[in-house]
Amino acid sequence: MSAERDSAVGEQISDGGRETAKAAKTAAAGGSASAKKAAPARKTPARKTPARKTPAKKATAQKATAQKATAKKPAAKKAAPARGPAAKQASARKAAAAKSSAALKKAPAPRKQVVAPKKATASVPAAPAKTVAAHPQGESRTALVRRARRVNRELAEVYPYAHPELDFENPFQLVVATVLSAQTTDLRVNQTTPALFAKYPTPEDLAAADPEEVEEILRPTGFFRAKTKSVIGLSKALVEQFGGEVPGRLEDLVKLPGVGRKTAFVVLGNAFGRPGITVDTHFQRLVRRWKWTDETDPDKIEAAVGALFPKSDWTDLSHHVIWHGRRICHARKPACGACPIAPLCPAYGEGETDPEKAEKLLKYEKAGRPGQRLRPPQAYLDAGGRAAPPLGAG
Numbered sequence: 001m002s003a004e005r006d007s008a009v010g011e012q013i014s015d016g017g018r019e020t021a022k023a024a025k026t027a028a029a030g031g032s033a034s035a036k037k038a039a040p041a042r043k044t045p046a047r048k049t050p051a052r053k054t055p056a057k058k059a060t061a062q063k064a065t066a067q068k069a070t071a072k073k074p075a076a077k078k079a080a081p082a083r084g085p086a087a088k089q090a091s092a093r094k095a096a097a098a099k100s101s102a103a104l105k106k107a108p109a110p111r112k113q114v115v116a117p118k119k120a121t122a123s124v125p126a127a128p129a130k131t132v133a134a135h136p137q138g139e140s141r142t143a144l145v146r147r148a149r150r151v152n153r154e155l156a157e158v159y160p161y162a163h164p165e166l167d168f169e170n171p172f173q174l175v176v177a178t179v180l181s182a183q184t185t186d187l188r189v190n191q192t193t194p195a196l197f198a199k200y201p202t203p204e205d206l207a208a209a210d211p212e213e214v215e216e217i218l219r220p221t222g223f224f225r226a227k228t229k230s231v232i233g234l235s236k237a238l239v240e241q242f243g244g245e246v247p248g249r250l251e252d253l254v255k256l257p258g259v260g261r262k263t264a265f266v267v268l269g270n271a272f273g274r275p276g277i278t279v280d281t282h283f284q285r286l287v288r289r290w291k292w293t294d295e296t297d298p299d300k301i302e303a304a305v306g307a308l309f310p311k312s313d314w315t316d317l318s319h320h321v322i323w324h325g326r327r328i329c330h331a332r333k334p335a336c337g338a339c340p341i342a343p344l345c346p347a348y349g350e351g352e353t354d355p356e357k358a359e360k361l362l363k364y365e366k367a368g369r370p371g372q373r374l375r376p377p378q379a380y381l382d383a384g385g386r387a388a389p390p391l392g393a394g
Contacts, residue, residue: 163376
């Protein structure tokens with residue numbers, strides 16, 4: 001009976017408040033059983049309750065719907081306030097607050113990015129400071145290596161026929177001639193050694209020679225007494241220690257009387273084909289003038305310059321530098337105006353810069369005069385070089 005009335009109530013909702021009141025009283029009198037059946041009825045039409053015209057029922061239905069929505073869908077609490085104008089304003093305020101807080105959170109990030117580069121740039125100058133200290137002229141190590149090697153390439157084009165300017169036919173003649181070249185010119189040695197080697201062609205011959213006779217031959221080279229002692233002493237050492245043969249190792253050569261590292265490298269590079277740097281007076285002067293090194297000790301100059309070039313270039317490098325020092329880059333008055341490497345030289349202007357005046361300062365074949373060898377290589381003669389005259393000629 002109560003089920004029929006409930007259905008009648010559902011059908012007659014539009015008839016007014018009388019039928020609705022009756023249905024409510026009947027539902028209340030039905031006890032606990034009818035209450036249990038009425039509950040599902042409320043759940044089913046819960047979504048249609050907003051269409052009812054009765055204010056009391058409408059409010060009750062809205063409360064029931066809100067409670068169910070809260071129990072089943074907790075997320076609806078956030079969506080519900082968005083329906084009213086006050087809720088929209090609150091939402092807008094929250095959004096604005098969220099944007100401002102996000103802006104505040106993002107603001108420190110650029111500060112960290114700005115601070116990090118400052119720390120990085122502050123530590124960078126520490127490395128170049130060491131380079132500047134090592135090279136007072138302010139040139140980096142890489143730039144120095146490039147410039148030095150370019151100078152060598154330019155000189156190789158100017159002196160493609162560069163060679164040792166001492167006449168020799170074997171290692172023994174070369175080591176003796178190199179010892180005699182101290183404190184004199186190669187030209188003077190070349191003019192003197194023919195008579196010496198003609199009379200004493202082997203180490204055994206020179207070791208047994210009369211010192212006075214040797215002194216007389218070597219007189220034109222200067223310091224002839226000391227040089228006589230050296231060449232006779234090294235000849236005896238060759239006979240006694242090396243069987244009359246010139247050794248091909250640096251450590252053995254420097255043990256010979258009168259033979260230092262410079263002489264040893266001349267012999268190794270030109271008689272045995274083993275690379276070495278010859279640090280003579282010309283070489284020392286030019287490498288310091290070119291700011292390759294500030295060292296003054298020959299051994300330190302050798303090490304500093306050798307570090308700028310491959311080992312295979314050492315012998316030819318020595319020839320190029322020495323030839324340039326003898327012909328153009330003179331000690332007292334360099335011919336800067338005629339120098340082929342002037343753009344690469346930090347000392348340009350120390351000498352004559354006028355091209356015509358500089359041309360008059362050139363020496364040997366660059367000035368149209370003979371070189372220092374009586375028997376120069378054929379390549380030198382083919383390039384226009386002229387052999388030096390023998391001692392006493394003209």
